[in-house]
Amino acid sequence: MDLLDWHRGSLSTRRLSVLVKHMPRDSAVNRDLHGEAVEWDASTHLLAAAVDHLAVANWMTTTLNSGEDSEPLDYPEPVPRPGLASSELGDDEPTEVRPEKSHHHPSPADLALFFA
Template sequence: MVLITNLPRDSAVQRELHGESAEWSLTDHLLAAVVDNLAVANWMFQCVNIGEDDDQPEQPKPVPRPGVKDADGEESNEDSMAAGDTADTISPAALARFFG
């Protein structure tokens, strides 16, 4: 049992036991969080700085993560973190008040 539990993260046994999440390290999760937060920050900047007559940019989608369900309720097959959950409630007026 000691040998099995200490197998490398990318081994076939670990993938069978934990699925895709076995291949994701802490660094991978942190990098996905950074990408998601940067995308949301850029989106907020665009929302605040567009004219009133222009269309609002689409909210960024978070990087898919193993074991995390997307907005449709389906589990993603690609790797990725859900930091954008609260971004649905942010209005351009609230962003403008926050930034200025």
């Protein structure tokens, strides 16, 4: 398809807008508009959430089964998602930042009380 057809009058504005609106997820236009987020479909987001939940479950299990005198483990970092600011980004382009949630990481005693 030649986009100059719109300028020549043989391609209507409505048809052009429908073609642009229904471009494939990995098209250059979508990549330019949405960046890395076009590579993440619902399955990828669900997989990242599953990995995050498994990491937290492993952290809780290890924390519960470690001795009282052992040093507390670091809470697991979530899988980086597209559209979130990261300290590793070296570019000056603005990125969407979601408001941070205040995380209270449970202590071994809190976990023992919960699972008791």
